[in-house]
Amino acid sequence: MPEYITKEQKRKFYRSRAWEELRLEALxxxxxxxxxxxxxxxxxxxxxxxxxxxxxxxxxxDHKYPIEDYPKLALVLDNLQTLCINHHNIKEGRTFDKIGKSKKKRIWDDEWW
Ligand SMILES: [Zn+2]
Incomplete structure (x- = not known):
């Protein structure tokens, strides 16, 4: 069973022919x-x-269930979804953390006061 934990493992996966074909299918x-x-x-x-x-x-x-945690689902079409870079970033938590935190804080303040 392959693992996709390290950068190198992921890089290899994303360059594989199997992924390239499935990716196009998902698109x-x-x-x-x-x-x-x-x-x-x-x-x-x-x-x-x-x-x-x-x-x-x-x-x-995008993999709905990340391949790090669910290597079995790496090449399952049902686990794939097409996302714009924006939504992909949000899903990966790259921008969400900031927004989530500031929102949370404001809500908390509102409740408090
Ligand atoms: Zn989008």
Missing amino acids: KRDNYECQHCKAEGIVTVDSIKQEGKRKETVLNV
């Missing part, structure tokens, strides 16, 4: 749309790169 299934944006009624698709400009939207194929 196709999701219509190349961010599934969280879709749930909010917004259509976010991969933007086309324009000459001399940065790509505005980048879609990620």
